[in-house]
Amino acid sequence: MRVRNTKKRKQRYLLWISIFxxxxxxxxxxxxxxxxxxxxxxxxxxININSIYKEQGAKAYYQGKNISKEIQMDGKINTKKQGTYQVVYSIKKGFFKRKVTRNVIVKDVESPKIELIGDETIYLCPGSTYEELGYKAVDNVDGDLTKKVKIKVEKDQIIYTVQDKSNNKATLHRKFIYKDIEPPQMILTGGEVFSIPQNTVYEELGYQAMDRCDGDVTKQVKVTGEVNTKQIGTYEIFYEVEDKEGNVQKVKRTVYVVEPQKNGTIYLTFDDGPKQGTTDVILDILKEEGVKATFFVTNGGPDSLIKREADEGHTVALHTASHNYQTVYSSVEGYFNDLQIVHDRVLRITGQDARIIRFPGGSSNTISRRYQPGIMTTLTKEVLLRGYRYYDWNISSGDAGETTSSEGVYQNVVRSLSKSRTNMILFHDTKSYTANAIQSIIRYGKNNGYTFAAIEPQTKMVTHSVNN
Ligand SMILES: [Zn+2]
Known part of the structure; x- marks a missing residue:
């Protein structure tokens, strides 16, 4: 009985072990x-809204092997819309499936940007109060937040703060320094360049000086320099003024004492040359008639003709190198670069520092509006400040298109001549019908009591009114 019991227990034990x-x-x-x-x-x-979501993926193993390539991914992320997105990575082998999930939160984590109108450090007149110069605030999500900007004014600074809908904050400071750092501004009545005829009386034309902090300081202006109107030449008058903080402004007026207008003088002026075949014909006639003229040259034609113009006592003047309206009238810098090229050409050929110029199309041209509105207003002042003198005309021979015959050129000139003024006549020495009309014009002038002259630095400027 006891043996059987033990045996039975042993069998049960083995059974449990097997099940386990x-x-x-x-x-x-x-x-x-x-x-x-x-x-x-x-x-x-x-991740920040509107940024790029970079998938990092998942890894999977099966029976000790890397099967990451078999992973299936589900879920879409709209990075343009705020929210929480899920990416589910799953893998399946036979009946067995496993998955993991990633949460991707798209939200605005970028601060708005504040931009100040005016500098971040500003100088205020001592004792003055600050007036807001303005600002702008833009957020990547909320757009224009300018109206939400809060301003806190402290003693020496202003603090601008703004917050977007996602509570991203931006702060910017503007500092004040109570100091006058600007010199007074001075305006010369009558301009910075002025011409007066010889033997007349030069009187101070007047000036005004205003300081941002001190106000009108005209009475503090010191004027030095003299103009001797008995002597033809260039004179300079200096104006100097200082404000309370010691900021100094200096301005200069250039005064030309010029020949009194000689009525009945004819200035023959030729543009656009030199050109072989026409300029040389004109030079032959001028030589034969003993008449001096003015040539506004470009970069075209042979050097030898420019040399001949100078050698035979004519005035070699400048008309720009390219005569290309777009090149010379697109910018002030473009004009002066182009002028410099022809200036240097003339200097190289003749040794002369040519200072007499004519604008292509004249100072009254309107074509320059197409390239730079207002450029003629700037250039007509700037050329004087840089030591040039420009001459337009008061008689056009019409040889640029209005007429193409010598008879036409002759008639246009002769009927416009006047003894009660100077006669500044526009020709183009690139036209053969002009070359063929010159001798008759000179003969007419001589027979009717006119005199001929070339433009010189002291010749009174003949200028059109500016239209751009
Ligand atoms: Zn021209």
């Missing part, structure tokens, strides 16, 4: 048959 072993085996079997998956990177990622 089978269970353990099954466990290992399931574990072996189940794929494993894990995220690469963080489980929760926050």
């Amino acid at each position: 072993m089978i269970f353990l085996g099954l466990c290992f079997f399931f574990l072996w048959m189940t794929p494993k998956i894990a995220l690469k990177g963080e489980k929760t990622i926050t």
Whole structure:
């Protein structure tokens, strides 16, 4: 009985062990048959709205092998819209499936930007109060936040703050320094360049000086320099003024004492040359008639003709190198660069520092509006400040298109001549019908009591009114 009992117990024990072993085996079997998956990177990622979401992926193993390539990904992220998105990575092998999830939070994490109108450090007149110069605030999501900007004024600064809907904050400071750093501004009545005829009386034309902090300081202006109107030449008058903080402004007026207008003088002026075949014909006639003229040259034609113009006592003047309206009238810098080229050409050929100029199309041209509105207003002042003198005309021979015959050129000139003024006549020495009309014009002038002259630095400027 006791032996049987022991035997029975032994059998039951073995049975339990077997069941347990089978269970353990099954466990290992399931574990072996189940794929494993894990995220690469963080489980929760926050990215800025409108930025790019970079997928980091996941890795998966099955029976000790890397099967990451078989991972299926689900879920869409709209980076243009705020919210929480999910990306699900799953892997399946037989009946066994596993998955992991990543949370992607798209939100506005960018601060608005504040932009100040005016400098970040500003100088205020001592004792004055600050007046807001303005500002702008823009947010990547909320757009224009200018109206939401809060301003705090402190003793020596202003603090601008703004917050977007996602509570991103921006702060900017504007500093004050109570000091006058600007010299007074001075305006010369009558301009910075002025011409007066010889033997007349020069009187101070007047001036005004205003300081940003001190106000009108005209009475403090010191004037030095003299103009001798008995002597033809260039004179300079200096104006100097200082404000309370010691900021000094200096301005200069250039005064030309010029020949009194000689009525009945004819200035023959030729543009656009030199040109072989026409300029040389004109030079021959001028030589034969003993008449001096003015040539406004460009970069075209042979050097030898410019040399001949100078050698035979004519005035070599400048008309720009390219004569291209777009090149010379698109910018002030473009004009002076082009003028410099022809200036240097004349200097190289003749040794002369030519200072007499004529604008292509004249100072009254309107074509320059197409390239730079207002440029003639600037250039007509700037050329004088740079030591040039420009001459337009008061008689046009019409040889640029109105007429193409010598008879036409002759008639246009002769009927416009006047003894009660100077006669500044526009010709083009690039036209053969002009060359052929010159001798008759000179003969007419001589027979009717006119005199001929070339433009010289002291010749009174003949100028059109500016239209641009
Ligand atoms: Zn021209």
